[in-house]
Amino acid sequence: MTEYDYEELGLVAGLEIHQQLDTATKLFCDSPTVRREPEEATRTFTRYLHPTRSELGEIDDAALEESRVDREFEYLAYDTTCLVEEDDEPPAKLDAEALDVVMQISELMEMSVVDQAHVMRKIVVDGSNTSGFQRSSLIAQDGEIQTSEGAVGIEDLMLEEESAQRIEERDDGVLYSLDRLGIPLVEIGTKPDISSPEQAREAAETIGMLLRSTGKVKRGLGTIRQDVNVSIADGARVEMKGVQSLDDIDDIVRNEVGRQVELLAIRDELQQRDAHVGEPQDVTDVFADSDSGVIRGALDSGGKVTGVRLAGFDGLVGRELQPDRRLGTELSDHAKRHGAGGIFHTDELPAYGVTEEEVDALREAVGAEPEDAVAIVAADSQTADLAIDAAAVRAEAAIEGVPEETRGANDDGTTRYLRPLPGAARMYPETDVPPVEPDPSEVEVPELLTEKVERYQSEFGLDAGLAEQVAYGRRMPLFERAVDDGADPTFVAGLVESTVTELRRDDVPVENLDDEQLLAVVALVTDGDLAKEGVNEVLALLAENPQLSAEEAVEEAGLSGVSEDEVRDAVVEVVERNESQVENEGMAAFSGLMGEAMGALRGRADGEIVSSVLREEIQKRA
């Protein structure tokens, strides 16, 4: 990858971080915030969406483009979702717990909470919200975080509802799952203060740490998403959606800078060549006898082939913008948005079963000169028209430079075209939800994870590695609750970080263990009702039989009710059995006998007690 001089290019980047909150209920109804498997759906229904005008009388470009495709959306509903997710009941009031968490986040980022928060409808007609809009509310403004390359301003913080999960893309629509819809989501937008790919990544890491410090955010794949805005001088603002991994952020920024640099170079070349884009036309005749699979398929099912002359584009459509992504890929992305499989262009033809003769005939049909390129689409009649128009519009934009747009992150650090940039017009007030006046004065500022790491070392004596593991780990809130309840910090830290991992490695279904069960087991240990040595066995039993209580599991494992007298009986038995060894070796026999005694008690007794009793008994006899 080329390294650029980002300062010279005038790189300006900003981040938008979306993080799901781990609240008891959803943002606008009482459904739990649990995720489900599609197979668990109890019912389904289908809907269409129609764009509406905002209160300022404008229809959003993004919404309009979306609605050009008449798509049917099917939704999966569960016994954990209700009519609010189905847009068949008005929303309840804004969830108080979620508001409390985002005010904590605001405090951590030194933001000002607004006097009065208004819930807005952000128009989204891709079906991911049953209503056709996402409810979102501006809660705080104007904060700051620190990075090693300087401070990054935080523009705003929004509390919004998570969208429905896309399950399946279909020819004429999309299948969505409602379990995710309505989970509270905090959106944090930075100011465009970021000036290098590394700083972008560091800022995202810091924000992630602050969010997790609340102990109230969801963990796991897809629960945090990063959007990155990038522009360079002469380029344009491009918003890249859905970067799943923090590790990709710097690559995404680098690749986008590269894309804009290449697009500007193509622009200069096109302008020099006096390039322009012709009128799209029907070129089916050229391909009447084509052996190309794609074209044949379209024509045989009654479709057609449309083409457009790209005057002055020869050689540039095939030019690479990002690893393995060309200007032609961009045209293709636009065509795909309208239902086509993509485009073919003359920079890559003959190929895909299209012959040289057909390419020549195509050039002739659209009047293309040698310095021109031609793009074609084969699809059903309506799609072929819409898709070639879209590709032509994108080609025209290439003559102007870098178009402003929304792009989606691919797994390899490249991006693809998604839709035009949404404008302000996509918002109007959610009249079903009254404004709220948040009161940040009551909010408890959470301890930062970085501070926790320090405290776990100084207060609990954990080593630095374990302290960080616990603080940043998913079971940090559980750890703190257990320690608050009087449990031994080292024991709990080992339990949540090592024991559970060990059990998983032994194929124990640890995902069945909930926090309450783990806490109950810890409490039994703290109260001396269960030896630490028996914990693994009890947890394994609980994981296999989640319906058992911790006490029942202890009983079932036969690990309950070992009094000190029983320990002494068992130890005395062992000592007596090895009487001569004890007499000969004295305390040196301890370690061998300890193992035997523990074995005799089968983990039902605490090792410390066994050890002290054994010591006593050996001393008596030595």
Added chain:
Amino acid sequence: MNAGDRIRVERGGVTNEGVLMPSTTADHLVVKLDGGYNVGIEREDAEIDVLETDVYDVGETQSDEGESSEIEFDDDLPTISLISTGGTIASTVDYRTGAVTAQFDAEDVLRAVPDLAGRANYRGRVVANILSENMTPDVWRDLAQAVYEEIDAGADGVVVMHGTDTMQFSASALSFMLDTPVPIVFTGSQRSADRPSSDNVMNAVCAVEAAKSDAAEVMVCMHGTESDDVCALHRGTRVRKNHTSRRDAFETVGAKPLGEVDYDAEEVTFRRDHAERGAVELDLAADIDGEVELVKFTPGMDPAALDYLDGKSGVVIEGTGLGHVHTDLIPRVEELVDDGTTVVMTSQCISGRVCDRVYDTGRDLLDAGVVEAGDTLPGTAKVKLMWALSNLGDPADAMGRNLVGELQEESKPWT
């Protein structure tokens, strides 16, 4: 400083710029920021600069734009009259109050629902612009008169856009008031028209398709399921809103719906016999007696609750079970009947037929002069009695008979 002005507000160290919105109150300025978010800023200690006046005409809707609403006439298409009474289907957000209100006339509906284009030639007419909870018998009369005039002027079908709260009452009223040779189809929406997911588009399209069909009935056309797949056609006198918010809130009581409109296939099918197009001459009998009350009996009811019924022309009781009230109330009922009030019994069970011959209480009510309304819905019975008192010689007799499909002679709820 007025709504629509671009302002800059500084308060508590935060500066915001944006358009002042009409939802501003005495305590809070509501500003639409450039990102589209509205935010409320306390006026106290706020420093305000007006940057530019009248940036946006925020109070106006697109209905005032210069878009041409000329509708081309196509000889091959039937003519459907769209009559608006207000309600959610034709509503938009009122940015002063923040509430959803009706602001469109019938032509605006055409603009709001472009999918209607090409299905018919349309005539637009506004009879009222009210939310349906504010509907009155006077408006029923105006509505029946307007529908009569539209059909008389050649409409091949009528679509009435109506709020859903009292749609079943208006549909009943028109069922009794009009002999119609063409379909009269009521429709509305449960989810407001300002949301992309509104049911208004599909309901309006299906209603127009139903109005083009051969069923010369007063019908209600609303979602048949929670999906955007099928609208149900309910007979106006047998339909009831059975849910506060679901799209498929409307149900035919005691039977399956009269028919369906398949949204994708644009196909209208009927399940049972219906009046055929052109079978009767257009006629209007819009007189109605406003002095009728619907009274629901519940345990613990204060007998004084019946006192205000003195002097009424008619009373419909929504009794318990087969059609009962507390035994102690029967003498009061008898007094009403003796004073010339027609007293009609219906059941709060919603489904099923009243039968006052089974228990003593019922027999006593019959002896007191109460008329059984069969399986007529309580709301429909009220409208029917209002109409019968003004138009028929023996209203009490009529309440026990079927006139326009409101009373099913046979109980076959599975059909």
